[in-house]
Amino acid sequence: EITKEFTQGLPKAELHVHIEGTLEPELKLKLAKRNHVNIGQSTIEEVRQSYQYDDLASFLAVYYPAMNVLQTEQDFYDLAMDYLHRAVKNNVRHVEIFFDPQAHMSRGISFKTVIDGLYKATVDARALNIDARLIMCFLRDFSRDSARETLEEALNYKDKILGVGLDSDEHNNPPMKFFNQFTKASAEGFHLTAHADIDQKDSIEHIRELLEVIGVERVDHGTNVVEDPDLVNFAAKNKIGFTSCPLSNSFVSPEMKGKEVLELLKKGVKVSIHSDDPAYFGGYIGDNYYAIATKFNLTRDQVITLARNSFETSWISDEQKALYL
Numbered sequence: 001e002i003t004k005e006f007t008q009g010l011p012k013a014e015l016h017v018h019i020e021g022t023l024e025p026e027l028k029l030k031l032a033k034r035n036h037v038n039i040g041q042s043t044i045e046e047v048r049q050s051y052q053y054d055d056l057a058s059f060l061a062v063y064y065p066a067m068n069v070l071q072t073e074q075d076f077y078d079l080a081m082d083y084l085h086r087a088v089k090n091n092v093r094h095v096e097i098f099f100d101p102q103a104h105m106s107r108g109i110s111f112k113t114v115i116d117g118l119y120k121a122t123v124d125a126r127a128l129n130i131d132a133r134l135i136m137c138f139l140r141d142f143s144r145d146s147a148r149e150t151l152e153e154a155l156n157y158k159d160k161i162l163g164v165g166l167d168s169d170e171h172n173n174p175p176m177k178f179f180n181q182f183t184k185a186s187a188e189g190f191h192l193t194a195h196a197d198i199d200q201k202d203s204i205e206h207i208r209e210l211l212e213v214i215g216v217e218r219v220d221h222g223t224n225v226v227e228d229p230d231l232v233n234f235a236a237k238n239k240i241g242f243t244s245c246p247l248s249n250s251f252v253s254p255e256m257k258g259k260e261v262l263e264l265l266k267k268g269v270k271v272s273i274h275s276d277d278p279a280y281f282g283g284y285i286g287d288n289y290y291a292i293a294t295k296f297n298l299t300r301d302q303v304i305t306l307a308r309n310s311f312e313t314s315w316i317s318d319e320q321k322a323l324y325l
């Protein structure tokens, strides 16, 4: 019943996509050449063969070194424009794009280079009829000091950043490690979200910290919340967004958390579907909707609710929201 044309053409908001995870093998090789960076692969087939991972750590071990090809403002601009063209083909009307400044600053690229390139792409996106914003993520396996310095940098570009998030290796890096920086970011007017990757060692405790202590508006992935009825109630009542990424999940969990997504829908929790790292996990946002819809026999109404949830839990203004809902 649900077709690729339907899931691709459905108007949607994309709230969980890492710009570094949209780096396709073609652009990776082009930038490696342009910047004289040796990445150890010279053909698309070789790049694809290097994409072997079955958990978060093994994925991140492939993902971060590849970013070496990103050197100049133009590189970040090209990366983001390539993604935005793909998003437009998927009828994404509004996107909140994650970026990881520490993954670039730690290898000598300035915050300014990163944000100037990405931001220019979001400005040029307006001509493509897509509203693009930026969310800066802290790397949770880096130190608190590093997060504090990163937030200080971000304050120089406050008008170009919509919110802050938290990503990278969750193992032994609980949300509370960054309590002070989240509190400060919120006081500065940034929206808050954070990853709670699926099936982590302390998933429920991490989600509890995010919802009850830090006060995030969304949780990225976070579908393990279904295991705790009190937290499910809290999430439903407070319209917390959960951004599930089926194809990303399928690398670590064959059922891609489809049952959990359906359960959350049934309980009135604002769960929605996104692409995470589409160049690494085999598909853009339309493909992610299609994957979960076909595997779990979703109805048209359920798919439409997922898309509505994406607009409802987005950080666009209420006036703008009214246009989509």
Ligand code: ES4
Pocket (backbone or CB within 6 Å): 018, 021, 056, 167, 168, 169, 195, 197, 248, 276, 277
């Ligand atoms: C990520 Cl799947 C995932 N989890 C945590 N951090 C990430 N950064 C990019 N993809």
Ligand code: ZN
Pocket (backbone or CB within 6 Å): 016, 018, 167, 195, 220, 276, 277
């Ligand atoms: Zn993610």
